[in-house]
Structure formats: structure tokens, C-alpha cells
Amino acid sequence: MKIEFGFFEGDELLQRGQIIITNKKYVETEGVLVITHRLFEEMAEILIEAISEGQRLIKSTLHVPIHESEDWESIELAQFTFAFKCTLDA
Numbered sequence: 001m002k003i004e005f006g007f008f009e010g011d012e013l014l015q016r017g018q019i020i021i022t023n024k025k026y027v028e029t030e031g032v033l034v035i036t037h038r039l040f041e042e043m044a045e046i047l048i049e050a051i052s053e054g055q056r057l058i059k060s061t062l063h064v065p066i067h068e069s070e071d072w073e074s075i076e077l078a079q080f081t082f083a084f085k086c087t088l089d090a
């Protein structure tokens with residue numbers, strides 16, 4: 001499954017990217033986010049950490065069912081928003 005995402009603080013886009021979820025655990029570090037992801041029992045397990053100037057701002061684990069999004073979805077994480085769209089064309 002491929003997940004396109006945008007990470008916002010209020011209306012400000014802090015980071016945009018995509019991740020490909022597979023059975024293999026993978027850690028991606030880019031911008032303010034450290035994203036660890038893997039498929040786990042028919043779900044994508046995604047650990048999101050936002051780090052700025054060496055300080056962890058948030059840490060949250062998401063469990064996203066394998067699916068194709070009809071539109072953008074979002075999750076509020078403190079003052080941040082993680083917006084994402086899932087596709088099965090990975």
C-alpha cells in the first residue's frame with residue numbers, strides 16, 4: 001500500500017511525502033518526521049515522530065487498515081495534522 005501524506009502545523013505544510021508499506025519494517029527520516037512502518041496483521045502500523053532541534057514534539061502510532069482512500073483523511077496530533085491518502089498501487 002502506498003500512503004501519500006502531508007504534515008501540517010495549523011495551515012503551514014511542514015512536510016509532504018509518500019511511504020510504501022510492506023511486510024518489512026522500514027524507518028524513513030526526512031524533514032521533521034521519522035516514520036517507522038510495516039504491514040502488521042492486515043493493517044499498516046505507522047509510528048510517527050516529529051523532531052525539531054533535537055527535541056521530540058510528538059510521537060504517535062497509527063494503525064491504518066489496508067484500503068484505497070476515496071479522499072484525503074486526517075488525524076490530529078496535538079497542534080499538528082497528519083493528512084494522508086492510501087492507494088493500493090504500490
